[in-house]
Amino acid sequence: MSEPELGALFVILAIGCSTHIARSAQRKEAVINTLCCMILVAIISPQLLVLILFGGFGLIFGRQMAMFNISVVWPILAVLAAIPDRNFQLLNPVLITLPIGLSLTVGLFFVAVAAGGRLLLANWSAPICLTIFIAVTLNFSLPSLPQLDYLEYDAAARKAVEISRLFPYQQWTVVAPIEQLSQVYGRGWYEDAAQFTAKYQDRVKDPSFVFPQPTALFVFVEKQPFTTDKPEYPVLYSVLIDPTYRNYRSPSGRTQLAAAMLKLCETYRKQHPPLDTRIYYEDDRLIIYQFAPHPRNILIKPSVQSS
Numbered sequence: 147m148s149e150p151e152l153g154a155l156f157v158i159l160a161i162g163c164s165t166h167i168a169r170s171a172q173r174k175e176a177v178i179n180t181l182c183c184m185i186l187v188a189i190i191s192p193q194l195l196v197l198i199l200f201g202g203f204g205l206i207f208g209r210q211m212a213m214f215n216i217s218v219v220w221p222i223l224a225v226l227a228a229i230p231d232r233n234f235q236l237l238n239p240v241l242i243t244l245p246i247g248l249s250l251t252v253g254l255f256f257v258a259v260a261a262g263g264r265l266l267l268a269n270w271s272a273p274i275c276l277t278i279f280i281a282v283t284l285n286f287s288l289p290s291l292p293q294l295d296y297l298e299y300d301a302a303a304r305k306a307v308e309i310s311r312l313f314p315y316q317q318w319t320v321v322a323p324i325e326q327l328s329q330v331y332g333r334g335w336y337e338d339a340a341q342f343t344a345k346y347q348d349r350v351k352d353p354s355f356v357f358p359q360p361t362a363l364f365v366f367v368e369k370q371p372f373t374t375d376k377p378e379y380p381v382l383y384s385v386l387i388d389p390t391y392r393n394y395r396s397p398s399g400r401t402q403l404a405a406a407m408l409k410l411c412e413t414y415r416k417q418h419p420p421l422d423t424r425i426y427y428e429d430d431r432l433i434i435y436q437f438a439p440h441p442r443n444i445l446i447k448p449s450v451q452s453s
Contacts, residue, residue, distance in 0.1 A: 149190050150190075154197075154243035154247075157187055157201075157216075158250075161212055163176050163179040163180040164212070165205065191239045193237060197219065197223075213254060216250065217254045221248065224247065260272045297323075297372070298323065298372055299368070299372055299432050302322070302432055303325070306329040307330075309330070309364055316334055318361050319362070320366070321337045321342045321364065321366065322336075323393075339366065340393040343406050343407050350410055357414075357439075360439050362436060362437065362439055364426060364434055365434065365435040366434055368400070368431065370430070371403075373400075414437070418437075
C-alpha cells in the first residue's frame with residue numbers, strides 16, 4: 147500500500163470518528179481519535195488534509211452531509227489534479243487515491259437510491275437495490291476475460307503435465323515445441339524439437355542407430371500443425387530469421403518441421419523392436435512417440451536440462 151492510499155484510509159477514519167463528537171458520552175474519545183487520525187494524515191500525506199477540511203464543514207449539518215461533501219469534493223479535486231499545464235501538483239495524492247473516493251461516491255448514490263425506493267418497497271428497498279447493484283457489477287463492471295492467443299493444442303499441454311506426474315523424476319526427456327519446456331521444467335529433461343530433428347533426421351536411416359539419450363524419449367509430433375485464427379502480418383527480417391518464429395510461429399515452418407519429425411519417428415520405429423518404440427498417445431491432430439533408452443547409453447547425460 148502506498149503512502150497516499152494509507153493516508154486516504156486515515157482521512158476516512160478521521161471523518162468517521164468526528165461524527166461521534168456530538169455525542170457527549172463519547173466526545174472525549176472521539177476528539178482524541180480524530181486528532182490522532184489527522185496527525186497521521188499530516189505525517190503520511192499532508193495534501194489529503196483538504197479532504198478532512200471539507201468533511202468538517204459538512205459535519206456542521208450532520209454526518210450524512212459530511213460524507214456527501216467528501217464524496218463530491220474528492221472527484222472534483224482529482225479532476226483538477228489531472229488537468230495538464232496547471233499548478234495542481236499538490237493534489238496528486240488526491241488523484242492517486244481517487245478509487246477510494248469513487249467508492250464513497252458509489253456508496254452515497256446507493257444510499258440515495260435505497261432511500262427513494264422505500265416509497266414503493268418499504269423495508270425491502272435496501273436488499274433489492276443491493277441485489278440489483280451486485281447483478282449490474284457482475285455483468286458490466288468486472289474486467290473482461292483476456293483474449294489469449296493459444297500456441298499449442300490442449301492435448302499437448304495435458305499430456306506433458308501427465309508425463310511429469312506419472313514417470314520417475316528426471317528419468318525421461320520430452321522432445322517438443324518450446325511450450326512444453328515450462329510444463330516439464332524441474333521434473334524431467336527437455337530437448338527442442340527443431341534441434342532434435344536437425345541432429346537425427348539423417349542418422350535414423352541407419353538401422354543400427356539408437357538415440358543417445360539415457361532416458362525414455364517422448365517425442366511430440368503434430369499430425370496437423372497447430373495454427374491460430376490470428377492473421378499473419380508482415381514481420382521484421384530479424385523476427386523472420388529467428389528460429390522460434392521460423393519453426394513454431396510461421397505456419398509454413400511449423401508444417402515443414404512436423405512433417406520432418408513424423409518421418410524421423412516412423413523411420414526409427416520401423417527399424418527397432420516394438421518393445422523399444424510405442425505410441426504413448428494419439429488423436430486426430432497429435433501423436434506422442436515413446437522410445438525406450440538403450441542400455442549402452444545409460445551413462446550419457448542428456449544435452450538439455452529443464453530443471
